[in-house]
Amino acid sequence: MVRVDLSRRAVLAGAASGVLLAAGGARAQGAPLNVVATTAHVGDLVRNVGGDRVRVANLLGEGVDPHSYRLTRSDTAQLMRADVVAYNGLLLEGKMTDALVRVASAGKTVFAVADALPEELLIAPPETEGSFDPHVWMDVKNWIAAAGVVRDRLSARDPAGAAAYAANAARHVAELEVLDAYARRVLGAVPETARVLITAHDAFNYLGRAYGLEVRGIQGISTESEAGLREIEGLVDLLVARRIGAAFVESSVTDRNVRALVEGAAARGHKVAIGGELYSDALGAPGTYEGTYIGMMDHNLTTIARALGGEAPVAGHLGRLAQAR
Numbered sequence: 001m002v003r004v005d006l007s008r009r010a011v012l013a014g015a016a017s018g019v020l021l022a023a024g025g026a027r028a029q030g031a032p033l034n035v036v037a038t039t040a041h042v043g044d045l046v047r048n049v050g051g052d053r054v055r056v057a058n059l060l061g062e063g064v065d066p067h068s069y070r071l072t073r074s075d076t077a078q079l080m081r082a083d084v085v086a087y088n089g090l091l092l093e094g095k096m097t098d099a100l101v102r103v104a105s106a107g108k109t110v111f112a113v114a115d116a117l118p119e120e121l122l123i124a125p126p127e128t129e130g131s132f133d134p135h136v137w138m139d140v141k142n143w144i145a146a147a148g149v150v151r152d153r154l155s156a157r158d159p160a161g162a163a164a165y166a167a168n169a170a171r172h173v174a175e176l177e178v179l180d181a182y183a184r185r186v187l188g189a190v191p192e193t194a195r196v197l198i199t200a201h202d203a204f205n206y207l208g209r210a211y212g213l214e215v216r217g218i219q220g221i222s223t224e225s226e227a228g229l230r231e232i233e234g235l236v237d238l239l240v241a242r243r244i245g246a247a248f249v250e251s252s253v254t255d256r257n258v259r260a261l262v263e264g265a266a267a268r269g270h271k272v273a274i275g276g277e278l279y280s281d282a283l284g285a286p287g288t289y290e291g292t293y294i295g296m297m298d299h300n301l302t303t304i305a306r307a308l309g310g311e312a313p314v315a316g317h318l319g320r321l322a323q324a325r
Contacts, residue, residue, distance in 0.1 A: 089115035090134035203280035236264035246275030275307030
């Protein structure tokens with residue numbers, strides 16, 4: 001059963017809720033809902049479920065880190081003009097929380113996709129002291145559950161569109177099921193000794209749990225945390241001892257710590273390659289295949305599998321990856 005437990009989340013300024021839902025203002029008859037999403041992955045999900053009954057704008061663009069982003073005055077104005085505001089939650093957008101609370105109190109429909117997921121789907125790493133890892137989309141099954149959250153929230157705001165939202169969600173879930181099967185196939189082919197994913201920060205715990213990889217991030221779950229010399233030295237020890245051949249940089253995080261790992265391993269006689277750039281907290285460029293959730297995950301899964309010795313087509317599971325063109 002899905003429940004909203006306010007004690008689950010620390011909140012900036014001491015005030016917020018897991019799903020903030022208010023009765024939205026009136027809009028022109030037949031006009032699409034004006035939806036503002038914080039991140040591109042949430043916006044993509046709303047766009048797929050909402051179809052032509054929504055008009056979606058994302059606050060954060062390509063390569064922008066949601067952990068540290070501060071809203072501008074124009075961002076706040078855009079939120080206040082929205083009929084619906086959708087965000088990830090679980091403190092991914094930590095510095096935006098106060099503004100989201102204010103928007104909800106002004107009579108807008110505001111909801112957090114991840115906060116509405118069942119707790120059994122979430123990961124609470126010991127080092128986060130009771131907070132949940134917000135990167136839920138890295139497990140495709142979680143994003144399938146999130147499609148149901150969006151369907152229900154849009155239907156509550158726009159009951160006349162409930163049948164359309166249900167049909168759109170079912171279609172998108174079918175696409176996501178195919179993506180999940182691809183993930184299991186290509187990552188399942190990675191040799192047992194190579195099943196270690198080392199990245200710039202801990203954004204891939206859900207991917208590791210879902211698809212059987214050991215995940216080690218240099219920084220913590222939030223990019224606000226700093227990687228110390230001890231953490232970097234410990235990962236160099238791991239790379240050398242287990243003969244791990246690749247580490248990965250991320251599109252929204254500086255690569256300096258990953259390159260420090262590569263240099264540290266080289267100084268000890270072990271060659272580590274940059275396995276590729278992964279999308280962690282952001283999607284690719286708008287208008288591209290990688291700028292969609294499916295394209296982003298296809299890129300990540302294919303890049304990881306190929307770099308770690310698995311078998312995956314260079315063009316990905318739909319043959320559309322830019323790296324193959």
